[in-house]
Amino acid sequence: xxxxxxxxxxxxLNGSEVKVSVHSHHRLIDVLREQLGQTGTKEGCxxxxxxxxxxxxxxxxxxxxxxPALEVEGKSVTTIEGLQGPKNELSVIxxxxxxxxxxxxxxxxxxxxxxxxxxxxxxSDPSEEDIRDALLGNLCRCTGYVQIVEAVKKxxxxxxxxx
Amino acid sequence: xxxxxxxxxxxxxxxxxxKKKIPGSLFIAGGTDVLVGIKNNEIHPPALISLRxxxxxxxxxxxxxxxxxxxxxxxxxxQNPELREDFPVLVEAAKSLGSVQIRNVATIGGNxxxxxxxxxxxxxxxxxxxxxxxxxxxxxREIPIDEFFKxxxxxxxxxxxxxxxxxxxxxxxxTKAVFMKKGRVxxxxxVASVAVRLDMEGNKCLKACIAAGSVAPVPLRLSKVETVxxxxxxxxxxxxxxxxxxxxxxxxxxxxxxxEEYRRKMTGVLVKRAVERALEWSQA
Numbered sequence: 001x002x003x004x005x006x007x008x009x010x011x012x013l014n015g016s017e018v019k020v021s022v023h024s025h026h027r028l029i030d031v032l033r034e035q036l037g038q039t040g041t042k043e044g045c046x047x048x049x050x051x052x053x054x055x056x057x058x059x060x061x062x063x064x065x066x067x068p069a070l071e072v073e074g075k076s077v078t079t080i081e082g083l084q085g086p087k088n089e090l091s092v093i094x095x096x097x098x099x100x101x102x103x104x105x106x107x108x109x110x111x112x113x114x115x116x117x118x119x120x121x122x123x124s125d126p127s128e129e130d131i132r133d134a135l136l137g138n139l140c141r142c143t144g145y146v147q148i149v150e151a152v153k154k155x156x157x158x159x160x161x162x163x
Numbered sequence: 164x165x166x167x168x169x170x171x172x173x174x175x176x177x178x179x180x181x182k183k184k185i186p187g188s189l190f191i192a193g194g195t196d197v198l199v200g201i202k203n204n205e206i207h208p209p210a211l212i213s214l215r216x217x218x219x220x221x222x223x224x225x226x227x228x229x230x231x232x233x234x235x236x237x238x239x240x241x242q243n244p245e246l247r248e249d250f251p252v253l254v255e256a257a258k259s260l261g262s263v264q265i266r267n268v269a270t271i272g273g274n275x276x277x278x279x280x281x282x283x284x285x286x287x288x289x290x291x292x293x294x295x296x297x298x299x300x301x302x303x304r305e306i307p308i309d310e311f312f313k314x315x316x317x318x319x320x321x322x323x324x325x326x327x328x329x330x331x332x333x334x335x336x337x338t339k340a341v342f343m344k345k346g347r348v349x350x351x352x353x354v355a356s357v358a359v360r361l362d363m364e365g366n367k368c369l370k371a372c373i374a375a376g377s378v379a380p381v382p383l384r385l386s387k388v389e390t391v392x393x394x395x396x397x398x399x400x401x402x403x404x405x406x407x408x409x410x411x412x413x414x415x416x417x418x419x420x421x422x423e424e425y426r427r428k429m430t431g432v433l434v435k436r437a438v439e440r441a442l443e444w445s446q447a
Contacts, residue, residue: 024169027198047199048265060238060267066198067268070169071215115263136350137262 009073013038014082022069029053029064031072032079040080040110044139051138054111055079061118063137080110083117092162093117093155100151104142112138116152124160128153165201168210175325178212179300182323185210190325192234192273195265220327221270225249229331233272237261237284240271250331252287252340252358259283259344259356272326275311278318278381279352285312285382286358287342288329289374296328305330312381337363339444341437344376345429347420353377354421355429357409359437361392363445368392373405373437375430377421378413387412388434397442406435 006021013036022031032038032055044052046065053065056078083091090098093116103109112135119126119134126134131152132145140148168185172178182188188210191197200206214220214234221234225245240246240257247254260266260274260283274284275295285308293308297320308329311318320326334340340360344353356376362369371392373385388408395401415426 023166025166046202048195048261051262051264054264061264062267063195063264066195066265068169068194068198068211068213070171071213118263133349134263137264 007070009070011072011074012076014078024070026069027065028055028067028069028072028077031069032064032077038079038081042107042110044107044111048137049139050108050111051115051135052108052111054114054138056114056118056121059118059121061115061134061137078114078117080113083113091117092158093120093152096151096155096158097148100147100154102143102147102151104140108138108140108142112140112148116155119152120156120159124156126152126156131156165204165207167201167208170210170212171216172212172214173216173218175217175298175327176300178214178217178325179323181210181212185212188212190214190276192270192276193236193268194273195261195269196273196277196279214325227333229333231271231329231331233275233326233328234270235272237266237269237271237274238263241266249333250287250291250340252291252342252360253284253331255342256283256287256344256358259342259349262350271329275308275329276318276320276326278312278314278316280315280379280381281353281356281377282382283344283353283356283376286356286374286376287340288331289382289384290340290358290360290372291331291334292372294330295326296330297324298327299323299325309384314380334360335362337369337445339363339441341440341444343433343437343440345433352420355415355426355433357430357433357437359434359441361397361438361441361445363442366396366442366446368395368397373409373434375409375413375434378415378426378430380414383413385409385412385434392438397438402435402438402442405438406431409434 008021010019042052044050048063048066055064189208191211220232222232224230237257288308294305296305342358344356358374360372371389373388376382388405410427410431413430415423417423
C-alpha cells in the first residue's frame with residue numbers, strides 16, 4: 001500500500017449498500033460526513049468522550065470518530081439519517097425527544113438518539129439506571145439530562161406498547 | 164488526522180511480516196487509545212497493523228483453564244455467561260470501563276498493552292493471578308500478569324511480540340473477589356481503584372490477593388497488605404490495619420485528576436471496603 005492511496009470499501013449504510021474509496025487514515029465519521037454527505041452525525045471532541053459521533057455498527061453503539069473507516073468493510077452502519085420513516089416521519093425516539101423538550105442546541109441530539117436506539121433495540125424495558133448507563137458516553141452541555149432520560153423512558157414505553 | 168497506512172492482516176504470521184517490513188508501525192486492537200494518541204500528536208506511527216480480522220483472537224473459551232482472546236471486547240466480557248459466573252470480579256471491572264461506545268470497541272488486550280497505571284482490566288487479572296500468552300513469529304511464552312507491566316505505557320512486550328491470550332485458572336470455590344473504583348463521575352478514569360480477592364475457610368482467610376490502580380507507575384499488587392490478612396481469622400482489627408498499610412504502600416502522584424494525598428487515602432478506604440464486602444459475601 002502506498003501512502004495516500006485510496007482503497008474501496010463497501011458496507012451497508014442505513015439499509016443500502018454503499019461503495020466508497022477511502023484513505024487508510026480516514027475515520028468512519030470522515031467518510032460519513034465528507035464523502036457520503038451524512039452530516040447528521042456530529043464530531044464533538046474527536047476522542048470518544050462526548051458521544052456526538054455515535055452511530056450503530058452491527059447493532060452496537062460506537063464512536064465513529066474512533067472507528068477506522070477500513071474496519072467498516074462488510075458491516076451494517078445506522079446513522080441518525082436512517083431513523084426516519086419512508087415519508088420522512090420521525091422515529092418514536094426522535095418524536096419523544098421533541099415532545100419532552102430533550103433538545104436545546106441540538107448538537108448532542110443525534111448521538112443521544114443513536115445511543116438510546118442501541119439500548120432500546122436490545123432492552124425493551126430499561127430501568128432509569130440502564131438508560132443513564134447507556135447515555136453515559138453522551139455529553140449534553142445545554143439541557144442537563146432529565147428531559148433526555150424522560151424522552152428515552154417515553155420512547156421505551158411507546159415501543160413496548162407496539163410489540 | 165495525521166496520515167498513516169492501515170493494514171488488516173488475516174493471520175498472526177501476516178501481522179508479524181508487516182511489522183518487520185514497516186519500521187515504527189504499531190499493532191492496534193480496538194484503537195480507542197491509539198487513535199486518540201495520534202490525534203493528540205503523542206505518537207506518530209507510519210502504519211497501524213489492525214489485529215481485528217485475525218480469526219480466533221477475539222474468542223473466549225471456558226474449559227479447565229479459561230482463555231480470553233486478547234481481542235475480546237470489553238462488552239464481550241460483560242456479556243459472557245461463563246465469565247459472569249466464574250469471574251464476576253472481571254465483569255465488574257469491565258462494566259466500569261468507559262462508556263458503552265468505548266466498551267463495544269475497546270479490547271481486554273488493548274487495555275493491558277496500553278499499560279496505563281489505571282487500566283481497569285489489570286486489577287481483577289492481578290488478583291486472579293492470570294497469565295498472559297505472548298507470541299512472536301519464533302516463540303511463544305506465558306508469564307504471570309504481574310510481570311507484564313513495566314511502567315506507564317511500558318510493558319515487557321518485545322517490539323514484534325503480540326499479546327494473544329489471557330489465561331485464568333479456576334479459583335477455589337470459597338473465593339470472593341471485589342472490584343471498586345473511585346472516579347469523579349462514573350465514566351472517568353480511576354482516581355484510585357482496588358481489587359481484593361479472599362480465599363476463605365469459614366472466617367479464616369487462607370489467601371489474600373490485593374491490587375491497586377492509579378497509585379503507582381504500574382497496576383500494583385499490595386503484598387504487605389495481603390500478608391496481614393492471610394492465615395488470620397478476619398476481624399475489624401485486620402481491615403483497619405489493611406487500610407493503613409494500603410495507604411503506606413502505594414506511591415501515587417498528583418496530576419490533573421487528583422492529588423497524591425487523596426489517592427493514598429482513597430486506596431486505603433477502597434481496600435477496607437472491598438475486604439469487608441468480600442467477607443460479607445463469603446459469609447452470605
